[in-house]
Amino acid sequence: MQREELGDLLAFISVASERNFTRAAAKLGVSQSALSQAMRRLETRHGIRLLTRSTRSVSPTEAGEALLETLGPAFDAISDGLSALGNLRDRPAGNFRITAGQHAIETVLWPKLSAVLHEYPDIRVEFSSDNSLTDIVADRFDAGVRLGEQVAKDMIAVRIGPSLRMLVVGAPSYFAGRAAPTTPQDLTNHVCLNIRLPTYGGLYAWEFERDGREMRVRVDGQFTFNSSNQVLTAALDGYGLAFVMEDMVRDHLDSGKLVQVLDDWCAPFAGYHLYYPSRRQPSSGFSLIVEALRHRA
Structure with a gap:
């Protein structure tokens, strides 16, 4: 394999994974025109179309999907090998991508990592805010954050936060002239604020215990x-x-801007966990991130 073809294959993986030339070019630090030329060279060299392009998106063809499935693990192995070299450095280093919901980033990831990583400028972390159940292997993330009961069994999970609790709250003005609910069933007679979460495939059904x-x-x-x-x-x-x-609402409850109801139905549940593939060989930089995030009661 020629050196140029190796670069073209890496470009293909990026475009096929991102499904967008602009994002792939930014990720690789090259121009879109250079990326397009690499794709043309690769397709011409092998005489088969690997990508289907439209004005708004790009997606791999059947041949492209097959190539991506073959190349992905191979390049992951190369990446893991290069990351392992970081263990030989004097200081932890590396680039790490973590997907998590906005609440987890704001309340756990950022407070804990910002207190530690200023001492390790060679560790770079990319946060991707997403409430969906991301496939971190397919989307090439180093780790993800989910609630404890949502972590797949084939992943290593590390608890990074305390137990959490959801509360039912409303403004005093809302309760003017209304009787407060005393059971969860009473909520069907109230005006409620719905939230649509991709994790649940639609509108979230309020959970009580x-x-x-x-x-x-x-x-x-x-x-x-x-x-x-x-x-x-x-x-x-x-x-x-x-x-x-x-x-999110504790200060508003203390100030009287919000009123809590159904307290006895709002039970604590497992908090946030960092998860990553069990086959991963953690580098010193990744291990430092894990230990910085680990929850200590």
């Missing part, structure tokens, strides 16, 4: 959001009841 009894309630209301911050804003403005993380 008391004395070992679990219950899910599908609520209805005027507004639906895809961000908890937007839900909180609407709740503060009196547009309905919200179901949000306790740490």
